[in-house]
Amino acid sequence: MWIVRINMTDRSVKFEDVPEKYKYLAGRGLTSHIIYDEVPPLAHPLGPSNKLVFATGIVTGTSAPTSARVSAGGKSPLTGGIKESNAGSPWAHDLAVMRIKALILEGLPEDKKTFWGIHLSWDADAGKPRVEFFDATEYTGKDLYEVSPKLFERFGDRISFAGCGVSGEYGYGNAGIVYNDLAKRPSRYSGRGGLGSVMGSKRVKFIVIDAKGAPGVEIVDKALFDEGRKKMIDAIRSHDITKPKGGLNSFGTAVLINILNEAGGLPTRNFSSGRFEGAAKIAGEALFETNKQRLGKELYNHACSPGCIIQCSNTLYDENGKEITSCVEYESDWALGANCGIDDLDAIGEMVQLCNAYGLDTIETGCTIAVAMEAGVIPFGDAKGAIQLIHEMGKGTHMGRILGAGTETAGKVLGVTRVPTVKGQSMPAYEPRAVKGIGVTYATTTMGADHTAGYTIAPEILSVGGKADPLSNEGKAALSRAFQATTAFIDSSGHCLFIAFPILDIASGYQGMIDECNGVLGTKWTADDVLRIGGEILKVERAFNEAAGFTKAHDRVPEFMKREPLPPHNQVFDIPDEVLDAVYAEL
Amino acid sequence: MTIRIDVWLYGELAKYGGEQAKAGFANLQINLPEGATVADLLTQMKMPTEERGITFINGLLSAMPGVQPDLAHVLHDGDRVAFFHLRSMWPFQYRHGASMIGELAQELTSREDKGIHHDYRHERSG
Numbered sequence: 103m104w105i106v107r108i109n110m111t112d113r114s115v116k117f118e119d120v121p122e123k124y125k126y127l128a129g130r131g132l133t134s135h136i137i138y139d140e141v142p143p144l145a146h147p148l149g150p151s152n153k154l155v156f157a158t159g160i161v162t163g164t165s166a167p168t169s170a171r172v173s174a175g176g177k178s179p180l181t182g183g184i185k186e187s188n189a190g191s192p193w194a195h196d197l198a199v200m201r202i203k204a205l206i207l208e209g210l211p212e213d214k215k216t217f218w219g220i221h222l223s224w225d226a227d228a229g230k231p232r233v234e235f236f237d238a239t240e241y242t243g244k245d246l247y248e249v250s251p252k253l254f255e256r257f258g259d260r261i262s263f264a265g266c267g268v269s270g271e272y273g274y275g276n277a278g279i280v281y282n283d284l285a286k287r288p289s290r291y292s293g294r295g296g297l298g299s300v301m302g303s304k305r306v307k308f309i310v311i312d313a314k315g316a317p318g319v320e321i322v323d324k325a326l327f328d329e330g331r332k333k334m335i336d337a338i339r340s341h342d343i344t345k346p347k348g349g350l351n352s353f354g355t356a357v358l359i360n361i362l363n364e365a366g367g368l369p370t371r372n373f374s375s376g377r378f379e380g381a382a383k384i385a386g387e388a389l390f391e392t393n394k395q396r397l398g399k400e401l402y403n404h405a406c407s408p409g410c411i412i413q414c415s416n417t418l419y420d421e422n423g424k425e426i427t428s429c430v431e432y433e434s435d436w437a438l439g440a441n442c443g444i445d446d447l448d449a450i451g452e453m454v455q456l457c458n459a460y461g462l463d464t465i466e467t468g469c470t471i472a473v474a475m476e477a478g479v480i481p482f483g484d485a486k487g488a489i490q491l492i493h494e495m496g497k498g499t500h501m502g503r504i505l506g507a508g509t510e511t512a513g514k515v516l517g518v519t520r521v522p523t524v525k526g527q528s529m530p531a532y533e534p535r536a537v538k539g540i541g542v543t544y545a546t547t548t549m550g551a552d553h554t555a556g557y558t559i560a561p562e563i564l565s566v567g568g569k570a571d572p573l574s575n576e577g578k579a580a581l582s583r584a585f586q587a588t589t590a591f592i593d594s595s596g597h598c599l600f601i602a603f604p605i606l607d608i609a610s611g612y613q614g615m616i617d618e619c620n621g622v623l624g625t626k627w628t629a630d631d632v633l634r635i636g637g638e639i640l641k642v643e644r645a646f647n648e649a650a651g652f653t654k655a656h657d658r659v660p661e662f663m664k665r666e667p668l669p670p671h672n673q674v675f676d677i678p679d680e681v682l683d684a685v686y687a688e689l
Numbered sequence: 690m691t692i693r694i695d696v697w698l699y700g701e702l703a704k705y706g707g708e709q710a711k712a713g714f715a716n717l718q719i720n721l722p723e724g725a726t727v728a729d730l731l732t733q734m735k736m737p738t739e740e741r742g743i744t745f746i747n748g749l750l751s752a753m754p755g756v757q758p759d760l761a762h763v764l765h766d767g768d769r770v771a772f773f774h775l776r777s778m779w780p781f782q783y784r785h786g787a788s789m790i791g792e793l794a795q796e797l798t799s800r801e802d803k804g805i806h807h808d809y810r811h812e813r814s815g
Contacts, residue, residue, distance in 0.1 A: 341808075342754075342775060342776060342807075342808060343776075343778045343807065348776055349776040349777060349778050350778075352776055353700075353776070357776070357777055357778060358778065358779070358783070360697075360699045360714070360771075360773070360777070361743060361773065361777060361778070361779045362779075362783070364697065364745040364748060364771040364773075365745065365748060365750065365779075365784070365787050365788075366748040366788075367787060376748075377748070382697070382699070382711070382713065382714040382716070383712075385699075385713060385714070386713075387699055387700045387712075387713030387714060387774075388711075388712045388713035388714065389713070390713060391712035391713040392712050392713075395712065532783050536787060536788070537783060537784060537785065537786055537787045538785075538786030538787075539782065539784075539785025539786035539787075540782060540783060540785065540786070541786070542786075543782070553783075556782050557780070557782055558780065558781040558782045558785075558805060561802050561805050561806070563805075564802065564803055564805060578785070578786060581785065585782055602780070603778065603780060603807065606780075606781070606805070606806065606807070607806050607807055607808055670747075670748050671748060671788055673788075
């Protein structure tokens with residue numbers, strides 16, 4: 103395996119052997135260690151010293167189910183801290199089978215007008231990947247749905263790509279990295295933290311992979327791997343949430359809309375209420391029934407990436423049976439819907455499509471539009487106005503550039519005090535005043551407010567906090583710490599985080615994940631090692647952030663959440679600061 | 690004396706809403722005698738309790754799949770009760786610290802697993 107280093111200052115390429123210290127690292131573990139080791143913490147995120155690192159997970163590229171995941175890492179233009187943003191795509195599989203353990207983009211060219219494409223293919227004679235450059239300037243300034251088909255026309259149907267949209271070319275804080283899905287849509291995203299702009303700053307538009315002839319992933323102990331794989335498949339296929347025609351396959355992640363709404367925890371109209379009167383009209387269940395009425399048949403969801411057996415990606419069709427978009431995730435549905443007071447599913451679908459077209463993170467975009475609504479730029483509930491604001495971001499108008507900078511910056515420019523961010527990143531769709539546990543994770547994660555930073559994957563976690571009652575404040579700190587550590591491990595394993603749902607309830611699935619990793623690497627990890635390895639990743643991320651200037655004061659939710667009671671429960675976020683501080687003090 | 694309950698049914702449970710069923714949900718008002726319980730409400734709607742999973746009373750979690758300590762919970766005029774189908778979900782990390790009715794809080798706290806699981810219909814080895 104190699105670490106492939108591409109310096110965009112002079113477009114030089116180096117193949118490096120994997121150093122011993124990185125041997126067992128992958129995915130988020132590897133991107134975060136490389137950023138910590140190589141990027142000066144005070145570097146400007148869009149300057150020459152920042153790096154953009156891609157690393158696939160331990161089992162990515164193998165036959166392990168639901169594991170075509172890639173981590174993108176760098177110093178975030180949005181938060182100013184370390185960032186890992188994870189996505190599922192055929193591109194992840196293709197990068198892994200080329201035996202590229204990490205792909206590092208560094209430097210930046212003097213000529214800012216030319217954007218480059220990087221083409222990776224397998225050189226059978228040399229027995230290693232071949233790296234070539236092509237002028238990609240012709241693909242800039244355009245809708246990704248317009249330009250991505252041209253990549254397939256030019257390089258063949260079997261390729262996959264990573265890239266940035268116009269948002270990354272402009273340098274927005276809300277620019278994601280786009281990847282293709284299995285139907286060639288530019289719709290899979292490492293959305294959060296503005297990493298699309300790090301790519302754009304280096305004048306890289308696309309990284310195309312043609313994995314034909316690539317050797318695949320080496321597996322040290324195939325029998326153990328197969329045993330683990332079987333356990334994982336059994337767990338996923340038998341759990342109500344992840345099985346075929348189960349919750350995720352039927353309704354997608356938007357199945358959570360009605361639940362959080364009933365719980366009074368669905369942030370509505372820029373986090374001013376926990377309940378949205380139009381929620382049931384935009385929820386996953388409504389989406390399923392709407393498609394059924396429009397298509398005359400039940401439609402179950404599809405895989406975003408090869409080998410996924412959960413298959414949670416939905417598609418929304420219009421009244422003529424034409425695709426509006428794929429897919430309407432819970433977070434996108436909420437951010438562009440409830441949080442903007444919009445209850446029109448078709449309009450939400452159109453906004454998701456536009457975010458994909460321009461390369462925007464749907465969460466940051468929705469939260470920013472809601473802040474603009476609060477400022478009176480357009481009224482809450484104005485779907486047409488919201489669509490227009492997304493176009494402004496795509497076209498790079500003055501207002502578009504302000505909004506593209508992200509929720510916190512837009513809040514400052516527009517004079518809004520209710521700005522739902524932590525470390526400069528806008529909050530996802532779980533209100534901390536109604537669901538206090540997630541507030542602890544939002545406040546303390548190294549990533550800025552992030553709903554994917556703390557997943558529950560094993561009941562053993564309960565014992566991590568000693569005898570602390572998980573409902574107590576002490577218990578909340580201990581649990582959040584354990585959740586964050588185990589999540590950092592899953593983000594390194596190559597599995598999608600959604601395997602957490604079945605393996606929490608089915609213990610053999612959890613063992614299956616560990617067996618798969620041990621099978622690939624030849625390690626002898628146990629459940630204890632999962633926490634240890636995850637904890638080490640968090641320590642490195644935390645150390646980077648501290649050196650970048652983050653202190654305990656940054657591990658806080660915004661002030662308004664401590665002062666303004668949230669309807670309908672009329673609660674404030676009342677977790678004491680000492681609890682938040684305890685999360686990392688005891689790591 | 691009757692009380693009126695604001696009932697929300699989600700997913701396939703919308704069929705118990707009869708003519709009130711919309712795309713993916715139903716919202717109906719049900720009249721019950723004073724002192725009626727969740728069990729009485731289910732009987733009135735002819736909905737078997739096994740068909741429901743996550744349940745809320747006035748935004749407070751009252752049941753999870755297989756854990757239903759709310760059957761004897763007495764309802765009051767104007768209460769909002771929401772029943773979810775069994776394919777719905779609310780992972781622990783997204784409900785940890787959310788409000789529950791007393792009966793459910795007591796039930797989950799007394800369990801060794803502290804209510805960390807999603808589904809309790811078939812007790813799992815984990």
